[in-house]
Each structure stands twice: as structure tokens, then as C-alpha cells.
Amino acid sequence: MIKLYDLSGKNDLRFSPPCWTVKLCLLHKKINFETVPVRFSEKDKIAFSGQTLVPILEHEGGFVYDSWEIIKWLDENYLENKLFINGTSKNFSYFLYNWTSRQLLPVLFKIIAHEIPNVLEGEDINYYIRTREDRIKGPITKFKQNISEFTNEFNKLINPIRKIIDANGFVAGKEPGVEDYLFFGNFKWVSCCSSSILLETKDPIYQWFKDLSELADKVK
Numbered sequence: 239m240i241k242l243y244d245l246s247g248k249n250d251l252r253f254s255p256p257c258w259t260v261k262l263c264l265l266h267k268k269i270n271f272e273t274v275p276v277r278f279s280e281k282d283k284i285a286f287s288g289q290t291l292v293p294i295l296e297h298e299g300g301f302v303y304d305s306w307e308i309i310k311w312l313d314e315n316y317l318e319n320k321l322f323i324n325g326t327s328k329n330f331s332y333f334l335y336n337w338t339s340r341q342l343l344p345v346l347f348k349i350i351a352h353e354i355p356n357v358l359e360g361e362d363i364n365y366y367i368r369t370r371e372d373r374i375k376g377p378i379t380k381f382k383q384n385i386s387e388f389t390n391e392f393n394k395l396i397n398p399i400r401k402i403i404d405a406n407g408f409v410a411g412k413e414p415g416v417e418d419y420l421f422f423g424n425f426k427w428v429s430c431c432s433s434s435i436l437l438e439t440k441d442p443i444y445q446w447f448k449d450l451s452e453l454a455d456k457v458k
């Protein structure tokens with residue numbers, strides 16, 4: 239059976255954006271899988287992959303890491319329930335993968351960085367603080383006084399996606415697809431780790447998130 243190495247926090251909370259994206263893709267493709275929880279400090283569990291990040295998908299013939307590589311591998315190796323309808327949808331999905339991880343996620347990080355220790359325990363708390371403070375060259379609380387500014391920035395950034403969801407129901411069209419799953423991981427991360435309210439209930443993305451959360455609830 240397919241195994242997905244999945245980031246885990248306190249009380250086995252699964253909060254990683256790219257891991258959620260991959261889990262929704264696996265559900266979409268109706269592939270049986272099990273998840274293997276990996277804490278920040280459990281690098282020994284994933285040492286076999288020769289790198290330090292999850293998601294990692296292990297299959298009979300080996301393993302694949304990086305959510306985009308995993309998504310492509312799934313669609314190439316399981317032909318039913320396609321994730322990419324055609325080359326255009328693959329290109330747009332690749333854009334979304336890059337845009338969400340490089341533009342969206344860094345803004346969200348500024349909004350929730352100081353709350354993430356609340357969903358961790360033991361040595362993971364120090365690991366998270368040390369590695370992230372090295373990355374941002376300052377305390378994880380440094381963005382706290384500007385949260386409303388970053389929330390506004392985030393809301394502006396997602397406007398084009400909001401328009402698509404408003405017009406179609408989903409980013410992929412009338413039904414959810416990989417384009418939605420790539421976007422969803424980010425919202426799931428915030429809802430898992432933070433008390434921040436990013437969306438008003440009248441926002442079309444609010445209902446979209448509720449719908450996809452029901453799908454996500456089918457898996458750990």
C-alpha cells in the first residue's frame with residue numbers, strides 16, 4: 239500500500255500544507271493509502287529519502303518527494319480519475335504550486351508564525367523556533383504587530399482565485415480538482431495552527447473551504 243509521510247504535531251495534528259494537498263489528490267484518485275506521522279524532530283524516519291522534508295510518498299518501487307513531483311507521479315502511474323485534464327490544466331497547476339508556495343505561504347507564515355508552537359510539543363517547539371528564526375533572521379513574534387496589514391495583503395493576493403471560485407464553485411471548474419487542492423493546503427494550515435479569521439462568512443472562499451474540509455475530514 240502507498241505510504242505518505244506526513245508532518246505531525248501535538249496530539250498527532252497534521253498541519254502541513256503540501257501534505258494536505260497530496261492527501262486530497264490521493265482521495266481524488268481513490269487510491270488507498272496510509273499516512274506515517276513524522277514530527278519535526280523525527281528526521282530518522284525519513285532518512286531513507288536522503289532529504290529532510292515531507293511529504294514523501296513511498297510506493298512498491300521506491301519513493302517520491304516534493305508535492306509537485308508526487309502529484310505528477312500519481313497522475314502518470316494511476317490513470318483513473320485524472321488530476322490533469324490536459325496540458326493546460328497541468329501548466330496552471332504548476333503555476334499554482336509555485337504561486338502558493340512562494341507568494342501565498344510566506345504571507346500566511348507572517349500571520350501565523352508565532353502561533354505554530356502551540357500545535358507542537360517537546361523538542362519540536364525548539365526545533366521550529368530555531369530553524370524559522372534562522373530563516374527570518376529575527377524572532378517568530380516579529381510580524382505580530384502587523385498582522386492586519388498582512389491579512390489585507392493576503393486578501394488582495396487571492397482576489398483572482400476568489401473570482402474563479404465565485405464564478406465556478408471551484409478553481410478547477412464545477413467540481414474540485416488539483417487546482418483546488420494546491421490552494422486548500424494553505425487554508426488548512428492556517429485553520430489548524432491559528433486563531434486568525436482570514437475569511438468573512440460571505441466570502442465565496444469561505445464556503446469553498448467548508449466543502450473541501452469535508453473531503454479532507456475523510457483522512458487523518
Ligand SMILES: N[C@@H](CCC(=O)N[C@@H](CS)C(=O)NCC(=O)O)C(=O)O
Nearest residue numbers: 245254255256291292293304305306
Ligand atoms: N516544496 C516542498 C516543500 C516541503 C516542505 O517544506 N515541507 C515542510 C512541511 S510543510 C517540512 O517537511 N518541514 C520540515 C522541517 O522544516 O524540518 C513540497 O511542496 O513538498
